[in-house]
Amino acid sequence: MHKKKLKRKINGIFLLNKPIDISSNKILQKVKHIFCAEKAGHTGTLDPLATGVLPIFFGRTTKFCQYCIDADKGYIATVKLGIATTTGDAEGDIVKTLAVDVSSSLLQKTLKSFCGLIDQVPSIYSALKYKGKKLYEYARQGIDVPIAKRSINIYKIELLDYNSSDTFTIKVYCSKGTYIRTLAEDIGIALGTVAHITKLHRFKAGDFLDADTITIEQLQDSIVENTSSSADKFITLDNNLLRSDKAVLCFDSILVNNEDITFLKQGASVKLDAIINNYEEDTILRIYAGNDKKVITNNEFIGLGKIKDNSLYPKCILHT
Numbered sequence: 001m002h003k004k005k006l007k008r009k010i011n012g013i014f015l016l017n018k019p020i021d022i023s024s025n026k027i028l029q030k031v032k033h034i035f036c037a038e039k040a041g042h043t044g045t046l047d048p049l050a051t052g053v054l055p056i057f058f059g060r061t062t063k064f065c066q067y068c069i070d071a072d073k074g075y076i077a078t079v080k081l082g083i084a085t086t087t088g089d090a091e092g093d094i095v096k097t098l099a100v101d102v103s104s105s106l107l108q109k110t111l112k113s114f115c116g117l118i119d120q121v122p123s124i125y126s127a128l129k130y131k132g133k134k135l136y137e138y139a140r141q142g143i144d145v146p147i148a149k150r151s152i153n154i155y156k157i158e159l160l161d162y163n164s165s166d167t168f169t170i171k172v173y174c175s176k177g178t179y180i181r182t183l184a185e186d187i188g189i190a191l192g193t194v195a196h197i198t199k200l201h202r203f204k205a206g207d208f209l210d211a212d213t214i215t216i217e218q219l220q221d222s223i224v225e226n227t228s229s230s231a232d233k234f235i236t237l238d239n240n241l242l243r244s245d246k247a248v249l250c251f252d253s254i255l256v257n258n259e260d261i262t263f264l265k266q267g268a269s270v271k272l273d274a275i276i277n278n279y280e281e282d283t284i285l286r287i288y289a290g291n292d293k294k295v296i297t298n299n300e301f302i303g304l305g306k307i308k309d310n311s312l313y314p315k316c317i318l319h320t
Contacts, residue, residue: 007038008234011059011318012241017213018046018054018202027216031056035217035237043068043247044205047181049089052202053213057247063303063316064247070176071206071250072155077197079184081166084194087125088181098193100166104159107168110190111157114183119149122179152178167198207249214240244318245286245301252279253286254305256312261289261302265319268310283307284315 014035018027024045030041041062043055052075057065072191082100085092122128128147153175162168172180188195200274203210219240260270263288279285284306288299303317 005036008036009038009059010035010238010241011061011244012057012238012240013061013244013246014056014058015208015213016054016056017210017215018051019216020051021048023048027054030216031219032218034223034311036234041065044176045290046074046167046199046202047089047091049091049197050200050202052200052207053210054202055205055208055247058241060318061244061247063318064244067248068206068208071140071207072173072175072204073178073202074204075172075174075180076160076199076201076203077172077184078167078179078199079168079187079195080198081168081188081191081193083196084185084188085196088123088185089194089197092125092196096194100191100193102165102193105294106191108159110187111170112160113190115154115157117151117153120152120179120182120186121147121149123185125181150177154178154183167267169199171203173204175297181256191230206244243301245288248286248304251284251286251304253288253297254312255288255290256277256302257291258289261287264302264305264312264314265317266311267314267317269308269313270296271310272312273310277310279307281307281309285312287312 001043014031016027016031024042028040028042034055035058037058039062040056040058043057043065046052046054055068057068081102082098083094084096086095128134148181155175156171157173158171160169160171168203172178172183184195184197201210219237222240223233223236226232254272256264256270256272260272265268284304287302287305289302290299301318303319304315305312306315307313
């Protein structure tokens, strides 16, 4: 009879560089298995075709997933003009071909027209839900469903390469909810043709950047190089985890003494007039335990609090 493998109650963030040709959920399960973690979640789906920044949150840190999902993103996409596919990327079947006659100046001008607040209709092959079911499930069954427009913000599009007459590469800085496949299709239509994505890489997700990611291969190599026992293995693995507060660095930080921390952990509010008078109502703050005047790296991160009625209320507390 096989012994059931014990799962570890770990907290923290593993910054994965997602490989190509695997779904976000499958790679999440693989990472969760490697870390032997009891609980894990990712912060925003990347298509199997896509690579790049995929933060994976463990344990109680999953409470902060939504803040990363809601954060701005950055992508590098290679787009092929003249061919439309069912999915808007290279994995789909070709449904239409058109001639391409696009100058570099026209492309630059068209890209600029997509910057700013725009409405976008997500792809039927997206993971958005309609009546509790993912859109791509309807698409695979050939069922049409209504898809509402969404307002998104394209902060900047840089043209990185347009060496051939039908393929270009762009760098996109955008708000949450932006579908790059759909953006590519819309750009193609605006250029008088059709288009689809051939490569997609996410280089930024909120404060998490490409340069700080780790591949599955690098993670597995580090285990082999530094492990002589199961204890060594977990020490090696956990050295790759970022602190939970890395997910919410967009908020200001405050120090709270241990007595008030106890109240916050119990779900009660505390009066901190000297601190919260500097902030407006409904401001969210990172809370650290300590009495020093400055937050330092080793202070214990407690979670998030919200200012209301001149008091600090617990909003998302890490430890209870």
